[in-house]
Amino acid sequence: MLRTFAALNSKGGVGKTTLLANLGGLLADMGARTLLVDADPQPSLTKYYDIPYEAPQGLVEVITSGTVTHQAISHTAVANLDLIRSNDGEAKLQHWLFDRADRRVRLARALNNPYVHDHYDIVLIDTQGAIGPLQTAAAFAADTLISPLPPDTPSVREFRSGTLRVLQRLESDTDEPRAQLAPIRAVICRFDYSRDAKSLLSELRNEFSEGDRVTILETVIPNAIAYKDAFTARVPVHTANRIGGSRYPSAYEVMHRLVWELQPDLYGYFAGRLKGDPQEVFGGAAQARGARDAAVPTPAA
Ligand SMILES: Nc1ncnc2c1ncn2[C@@H]1O[C@H](COP(=O)(O)OP(=O)(O)OP(=O)(O)O)[C@@H](O)[C@H]1O
Numbered sequence: 001m002l003r004t005f006a007a008l009n010s011k012g013g014v015g016k017t018t019l020l021a022n023l024g025g026l027l028a029d030m031g032a033r034t035l036l037v038d039a040d041p042q043p044s045l046t047k048y049y050d051i052p053y054e055a056p057q058g059l060v061e062v063i064t065s066g067t068v069t070h071q072a073i074s075h076t077a078v079a080n081l082d083l084i085r086s087n088d089g090e091a092k093l094q095h096w097l098f099d100r101a102d103r104r105v106r107l108a109r110a111l112n113n114p115y116v117h118d119h120y121d122i123v124l125i126d127t128q129g130a131i132g133p134l135q136t137a138a139a140f141a142a143d144t145l146i147s148p149l150p151p152d153t154p155s156v157r158e159f160r161s162g163t164l165r166v167l168q169r170l171e172s173d174t175d176e177p178r179a180q181l182a183p184i185r186a187v188i189c190r191f192d193y194s195r196d197a198k199s200l201l202s203e204l205r206n207e208f209s210e211g212d213r214v215t216i217l218e219t220v221i222p223n224a225i226a227y228k229d230a231f232t233a234r235v236p237v238h239t240a241n242r243i244g245g246s247r248y249p250s251a252y253e254v255m256h257r258l259v260w261e262l263q264p265d266l267y268g269y270f271a272g273r274l275k276g277d278p279q280e281v282f283g284g285a286a287q288a289r290g291a292r293d294a295a296v297p298t299p300a301a
Pocket residue numbers: 011012013014015016017018019040044127128129189190191221222223224225227228231
């Protein structure tokens with residue numbers, strides 16, 4: 001069954017594109033047929049990987065025609081990883097959508113077509129760090145919302161008062177038919193294992209517990225140069241950083257754990273289409289250890 005994830009956060013620069021590019025890279029490497037959709041007018045996801053085949057069309061045609069055809073499918077240099085590129089340099093889609101009665105469901109309907117169902121297992125939609133009609137359309141197209149969340153006070157404040165409030169408002173907009181959004185999975189990213197970051201994470205875990213609309217994922221993405229280097233080298237980070245440091249687990253481990261948490265039926269699948277026992281490969285819970293340490297309240301200084 002097709003799964004659709006959209007990365008959303010009302011704050012810019014939190015790590016949405018990095019996260020989706022790397023999730024897409026690993027999912028494809030595990031054998032899942034993966035489609036990236038770049039719904040940010042600044043085409044960062046489009047530029048992340050090399051594109052050996054650039055399709056004549058992109059997101060503009062998908063949204064305006066209301067459907068996806070092969071004409072809009074570009075191929076990235078990663079096998080199994082395709083892309084609907086962002087070709088809306090002047091950001092006209094926001095206005096175009098705003099004037100349409102079906103603005104909320106336009107992207108959902110375009111993606112929910114036989115071409116997409118026949119060719120893909122996973123769709124990952126990237127958005128711009130703000131809220132507007134295009135982000136709303138991406139949110140309503142997803143069955144899971146992923147929100148990268150750096151554990152620093154401004155980002156956490158913006159997550160609570162910006163992202164979450166806007167999403168709630170979307171659901172109760174009196175000008176629109178009532179509609180429920182998908183659950184929100186917040187991914188702690190750029191975690192530096194500092195005392196402040198651990199205490200913020202602990203607060204967040206207490207605030208949003210299992211079963212809520214908002215869940216804080218167990219897997220935490222470290223603040224590590226490997227993620228920047230992979231961006232520069234235009235490769236999925238799991239292929240570039242396989243050995244962890246003394247403080248940080250490897251990107252190979254982090255990205256696997258993240259995929260398994262988001263897509264549990266892939267548990268035990270590894271990059272290169274390998275299968276194995278995660279406990280044996282990664283030991284007990286090296287990555288979760290960081291998260292569990294972080295969940296213990298920090299003693300007062
Ligand atoms: N885990 C990480 N560790 C270190 N650096 C990171 C990490 N994740 C992202 N970055 C860096 O942070 C910067 C912003 O990341 P990214 O472009 O993914 O954010 P974004 O949310 O997509 O931003 P925008 O809102 O502008 O689209 C980039 O330089 C990226 O390399």
